Amino acid sequence: MKRLSLLPQQCILLMSCLLVALEAVPIDIDKTKVKGEGHVEGEKIENPDTGLYYDEYLRQVIDVLETDKHFREKLQTADIEEIKSGKLSRELDLVSHHVRTRLDELKRQEVARLRMLIKAKMDSVQDTGIDHQALLKQFEHLNHQNPDTFEPKDLDMLIKAATSDLENYDKTRHEEFKKYEMMKEHERREYLKTLDEEKRQREESKFEEMKKKHGDHPKVHHPGSKDQLKEVWEEADGLDPNEFDPKTFFKLHDVNNDGFLDEQELEALFTKELEKVYDPKNEEDDMVEMEEERLRMREHVMNEVDINKDRLVTLEEFLRATEKKEFLEPDSWETLDQQQLFTEDELKEFESHISQQEDELRKKAEDLQKQKEELQRQHDQLQAQKQELQQVVKQMEQKKLQQGNPPAGPAGELKFQPPGEHKVGDAPKHPAGDDQPLPPGHVQEPAARTDQVHP
Numbered sequence: 001m002k003r004l005s006l007l008p009q010q011c012i013l014l015m016s017c018l019l020v021a022l023e024a025v026p027i028d029i030d031k032t033k034v035k036g037e038g039h040v041e042g043e044k045i046e047n048p049d050t051g052l053y054y055d056e057y058l059r060q061v062i063d064v065l066e067t068d069k070h071f072r073e074k075l076q077t078a079d080i081e082e083i084k085s086g087k088l089s090r091e092l093d094l095v096s097h098h099v100r101t102r103l104d105e106l107k108r109q110e111v112a113r114l115r116m117l118i119k120a121k122m123d124s125v126q127d128t129g130i131d132h133q134a135l136l137k138q139f140e141h142l143n144h145q146n147p148d149t150f151e152p153k154d155l156d157m158l159i160k161a162a163t164s165d166l167e168n169y170d171k172t173r174h175e176e177f178k179k180y181e182m183m184k185e186h187e188r189r190e191y192l193k194t195l196d197e198e199k200r201q202r203e204e205s206k207f208e209e210m211k212k213k214h215g216d217h218p219k220v221h222h223p224g225s226k227d228q229l230k231e232v233w234e235e236a237d238g239l240d241p242n243e244f245d246p247k248t249f250f251k252l253h254d255v256n257n258d259g260f261l262d263e264q265e266l267e268a269l270f271t272k273e274l275e276k277v278y279d280p281k282n283e284e285d286d287m288v289e290m291e292e293e294r295l296r297m298r299e300h301v302m303n304e305v306d307i308n309k310d311r312l313v314t315l316e317e318f319l320r321a322t323e324k325k326e327f328l329e330p331d332s333w334e335t336l337d338q339q340q341l342f343t344e345d346e347l348k349e350f351e352s353h354i355s356q357q358e359d360e361l362r363k364k365a366e367d368l369q370k371q372k373e374e375l376q377r378q379h380d381q382l383q384a385q386k387q388e389l390q391q392v393v394k395q396m397e398q399k400k401l402q403q404g405n406p407p408a409g410p411a412g413e414l415k416f417q418p419p420g421e422h423k424v425g426d427a428p429k430h431p432a433g434d435d436q437p438l439p440p441g442h443v444q445e446p447a448a449r450t451d452q453v454h455p
Contacts, residue, residue: 052162054110054141057110058162061155071091071095074091075088088155088159090152104148104150106150110142141157170295170299173295174295178342180288181289186354188207192204210283211337213284215338218276220277220333221330222326222333223273225328226322226327226328228269228270228273232272235272236272237252246319246322250315251315253265260312262313263302267298270294273297274290274294278290278293292336305321
């Protein structure tokens with residue numbers, strides 16, 4: 001049986017809501033090359049990362065739910081609204097005991113992971129008395145009030161969180177890319193300030209030369225246009241451009257055969273266009289910019305073709321798009337190097353924010369240095385007190401020796417015996433016949449007579 005498709009398309013259908021086969025084509029590999037090899041039925045395709053901080057948990061839940069025949073059948077007949085409304089989540093009560101047990105285990109692991117993240121974050125700011133249960137409220141992809149079992153509410157929350165987060169994911173990526181570009185320009189300008197006039201002019205000339213070299217590339221076809229798709233048909237698929245057929249093209253690039261072109265399958269179609277502009281071997285080509293260009297191309301095609309905005313392109317939607325005038329006579333496509341990515345005012349605001357962050361970090365560093373110096377001062381003070389006490393003890397022992405009193409040991413005992421004194425039981429032995437004083441109360445026996453006659 002073909003593995004059930006669950007893809008961030010249907011993140012509005014289960015990863016777009018949770019369950020649309022995370023079986024899409026990784027965007028950094030051109031899977032459209034069908035010369036001599038095709039997709040093997042039943043073959044598991046490596047899934048791209050969704051970018052969500054709970055990506056692994058989401059995938060594991062999907063994999064477990066796919067093993068339940070009842071739930072899988074319900075999913076296949078459910079529409080997007082049933083999934084997003086939470087109706088499908090109620091079907092969780094009917095899955096097998098083994099599936100529920102495994103989901104319980106996954107949830108406990110995820111709660112433990114989140115608590116560990118919270119603790120690490122709090123430890124970094126030296127916080128104490130952490131209320132993990134309260135802090136878990138910030139995570140909206142699970143029910144924190146019940147950390148032990150996976151209930152229908154957990155599935156409902158996971159679906160809604162994934163849907164919302166994935167819808168905002170592209171926007172977040174654009175914002176991060178803009179910050180990346182502004183940081184590049186900020187660092188370049190700061191570096192120029194460190195150079196003398198001659199070196200600065202040399203660096204400026206090199207920068208302009210690299211910009212010009214990067215912009216000198218073949219024409220980039222409008223994404224989703226007939227010219228662009230025919231180029232893929234000919235160069236990637238190895239087919240005759242005169243025999244281009246949209247329906248055949250769609251089926252050829254529906255890699256997982258689920259009847260849709262999802263976002264990852266669309267992005268794979270733009271590899272040939274991107275290779276015209278970006279080469280990882282060239283110093284002037286930035287691969288981060290290449291991925292931003294890929295994202296822009298995919299968004300543009302989705303806006304033009306995806307009529308019902310479910311982040312999936314059906315065969316009907318695709319064929320309808322090929323009938324539009326824009327498909328045959330598209331406008332020229334402007335690449336990133338032809339656009340202004342940020343204004344001077346935006347850069348100044350960004351630099352002001354960076355300066356503020358640097359000031360805060362500098363203040364923290366100064367506070368830490370003061371704490372370090374204070375600890376060192378206390379350490380030195382304790383060492384001095386220790387040495388002073390050791391010197392006093394030594395002087396006292398020397399004084400006792402001078403007065404004839406032996407120095408005491410650790411328990412107060414004498415370290416040596418004065419002359420003439422012995423411990424009990426250590427009476428000295430004397431040679432026989434010596435006259436020695438007897439201990440008090442001891443009566444000496446008369447010595448035997450040596451002249452006595454024995455019989």
